[in-house]
Amino acid sequence: MGWARNKIINMKFFGADTNAQKIGTLKNIPLFHTLTRKELLEVDELLHDRTYEKGEVIFEKGETGHGIFVILSGKVGVTPCSELPASADLELGAGEVLGEFSLFDEMPRLATIVALERTETAALFQPEFSSLLTTNKNIGVKVLVEINRTLSRRTRKLLLNQLHTPSL
Numbered sequence: 137m138g139w140a141r142n143k144i145i146n147m148k149f150f151g152a153d154t155n156a157q158k159i160g161t162l163k164n165i166p167l168f169h170t171l172t173r174k175e176l177l178e179v180d181e182l183l184h185d186r187t188y189e190k191g192e193v194i195f196e197k198g199e200t201g202h203g204i205f206v207i208l209s210g211k212v213g214v215t216p217c218s219e220l221p222a223s224a225d226l227e228l229g230a231g232e233v234l235g236e237f238s239l240f241d242e243m244p245r246l247a248t249i250v251a252l253e254r255t256e257t258a259a260l261f262q263p264e265f266s267s268l269l270t271t272n273k274n275i276g277v278k279v280l281v282e283i284n285r286t287l288s289r290r291t292r293k294l295l296l297n298q299l300h301t302p303s304l
Contacts, residue, residue, distance in 0.1 A: 201238025210255025
């Protein structure tokens with residue numbers, strides 16, 4: 137009985153340590169940096185963790201998008217394609233978000249994303265995001281603001297790198 141109890145206690149401590157580490161990682165991701173610890177715990181319950189090995193495809197151009205991927209560690213490459221401007225970033229690392237448009241529609245992905253090294257991601261899919269928006273509007277609004285900042289930053293960068301861009 138004592139051995140089993142100690143094993144359970146050790147498992148709880150190990151789980152708590154792992155959980156604290158994950159929450160610390162999420163707090164350093166721009167998408168989640170405004171969330172409190174309690175809010176991060178709630179969001180973490182909705183995330184789907186996945187590790188991709190070097191060369192593994194995260195998603196392919198033309199696939200229907202169902203959510204976003206947040207890079208927790210590692211680096212990914214965007215396969216160049218005619219739809220992307222020449223000024224587009226072709227490598228993304230920790231803290232970056234992939235596929236943010238797919239939280240709002242299920243249009244085909246614009247590019248293929250491949251892990252350039254071992255890459256850990258956390259995916260947030262449309263159903264979980266919709267649930268978050270209805271069950272905890274405070275968290276949902278914070279995440280939406282950060283997604284909007286990401287979209288705005290990327291749009292501005294693309295516009296400013298094009299030749300005949302009007303003054304903004």
